[in-house]
Amino acid sequence: xxxxxxxxxxSMGDVIHTLPAVSDLARARPGTTxxxxxxxxxxxxxxxxxxxxxxxxxxxxxxxKSPLNAHTRSEFADFRSRLQSSRYDLVLDIQGLLKxxxxxxxxxxxxxxxxxxxxxEPLASLLYRQRHAVGRHLHAVERSRQLMAAAVGYAPGGPxxxxxxxxxxxPDWLPQQPYAVLLTATSRxxxxxxxxxWIALGQQLAERGIASVLPWGSAAERERAERLAAAIxxxxxxxxxxxGDAAGLLAGSRIVVGVDTGLAHLAAAVAAPVVAIxxxxxxxxxxxxxxxxxxxxxxxxxxxxxxTVWQAVTAGMRP
Numbered sequence: 094x095x096x097x098x099x100x101x102x103x104s105m106g107d108v109i110h111t112l113p114a115v116s117d118l119a120r121a122r123p124g125t126t127x128x129x130x131x132x133x134x135x136x137x138x139x140x141x142x143x144x145x146x147x148x149x150x151x152x153x154x155x156x157x158k159s160p161l162n163a164h165t166r167s168e169f170a171d172f173r174s175r176l177q178s179s180r181y182d183l184v185l186d187i188q189g190l191l192k193x194x195x196x197x198x199x200x201x202x203x204x205x206x207x208x209x210x211x212x213x214e215p216l217a218s219l220l221y222r223q224r225h226a227v228g229r230h231l232h233a234v235e236r237s238r239q240l241m242a243a244a245v246g247y248a249p250g251g252p253x254x255x256x257x258x259x260x261x262x263x264p265d266w267l268p269q270q271p272y273a274v275l276l277t278a279t280s281r282x283x284x285x286x287x288x289x290x291w292i293a294l295g296q297q298l299a300e301r302g303i304a305s306v307l308p309w310g311s312a313a314e315r316e317r318a319e320r321l322a323a324a325i326x327x328x329x330x331x332x333x334x335x336x337g338d339a340a341g342l343l344a345g346s347r348i349v350v351g352v353d354t355g356l357a358h359l360a361a362a363v364a365a366p367v368v369a370i371x372x373x374x375x376x377x378x379x380x381x382x383x384x385x386x387x388x389x390x391x392x393x394x395x396x397x398x399x400x401t402v403w404q405a406v407t408a409g410m411r412p
Contacts, residue, residue, distance in 0.1 A: 094245055096126045096179070098200050100186040100193045101237075102151060103132040105336075105355025106379065109255070109362050110233040111187050112142055114241035116256040119144035121247035128179065130196060137336040138359075141257045149176055153192060176200050185244050186221065187237050189213045194220040205244040211236075234382050253384045255362035262341025266332060268304035273410075274343055274360070275307050276351025277321060278314035283373035284353045286396060288321060293399045294350065294406070295325030303347055303410075306331055308339060308356065348410040350402065353379075361387045366409040372396035 097118070101111045108131060115127055126146045129139040133150035140148050151172055156165045181202030186193050189207050194217035197204045205223035209215040218224050225243040227236050234253070242249035277291055295305040305328035307318035318330035334342065339356060343349055344363040351357035352370050358381055360367040366386035369376065376389035386409035390397040 094122065094125060094182040096181050096183075097128070097245070098179075098181040098184045098197070098202060099127055099129045100184065100197050101188050102130060102153065102193055102196070103135060103188075105135055105138070106358045107188070107233065108135045108138050109355065109358040110379075111237045112138075112255040112257065112362060113234055113253050114187065114237040115142055115144050116254040117238055117247075117249065117251060118241055118245060119256070120251060121242070122245060125245075128181070130176070130193075135336065138257075138340075141259060141337065141340060142255075143258055144256060147179075151196065153196075173199055183244060185241065186217065187240055189217060191217045193217070207240060231378070232382055233379055253382070255364075255383070257340065257362055259340045259344045259363050260337075262338060262345055264338075266329065267342075267345075268306065268327065268329065270302060270304050270327065271347045272304040272306050272345075273298050273406075274346045274349045274351075274365075275305050275321070276349065276354050276356050276360075277307060277317060278309055278311070279352040279354045281373065284371075286352050286370050286372060288317070290399050290402075291321050292324045294402060295321070295328055297399075297403055298406075299326035299328075304328060306342065306346070308334055308342070348406055350406060357381055361385070366411060368402060368405045368409065370397060370402060 128147040129145055130149045133152045136148050136150040139145045159165050184197045184200045184202040184204040186197050186206035189212040191214050203222040206221045208224035208226050209218040211227045212218050227239045239249050305325050307322055308331045309315040309318040322328040322330045340363050343360040343365045346365050349360035349365050349367040353374050357369045361381040361383040364385040367381050369381040369389045371391040375392045380389035381387040388405045
């Protein structure tokens, strides 16, 4: 098996959780080419993995807003043409959704995925030629690794390696002193950690000579980052960053502290020490996971306090 098409369209955390499966494949089947279909906003991530060949960005999130628009139809036609320009020994749907399975049916190659007992949307499994049982109780990283191993035909296991190759990141705005990254933004308000907690944590970092850097994604998140940075000594709100630059920022930090967000998983993927804070979700299946320092605190309805987070920060901070 020399060429595989991987279907993992979104979200950021899910894309990151799939990377170790690609590293496993590269070790078990050297020389295999892996192409990857992914939502356009996350396309930078697979490109950081040396075992990934062609990245095929798709824009389902944008196209569904105006599906009959002439520009949408033209973009979709271009995507389908590019997708169908190659033949694959295997099309692997690690996403396990009907939308990803339908995209896979457009490609040239036999498709595989989870069986109906293992998959998030059982209807999608009807579109696969090969179906594999993988425990639903497993962490998302392990589910991806086991599906890849079963579909390709090698024994799962080995070191957990996200495989990302991140270039050095040294912009002029970055603090000259050692820094921590505080990921205060998340997709839902109930997943947020109180601003007073972030300020208290940032003040403790400043007392250790550690500056705080606060990334953001939306206008509202930028306002919060700037508000918090103004209240924390030696802190700054980062400019808007692409995912490649965000990976470089995280990789160079002394420690990353973040709520349940894709960037916390990216921190784990680049082997930065990371403390993940859970306020309205449980980390059992989707918490940060790495062979480096990666700690999950809190659970649904029970956010950790500042003292608990600070203890984890001091235990894992790089010297």
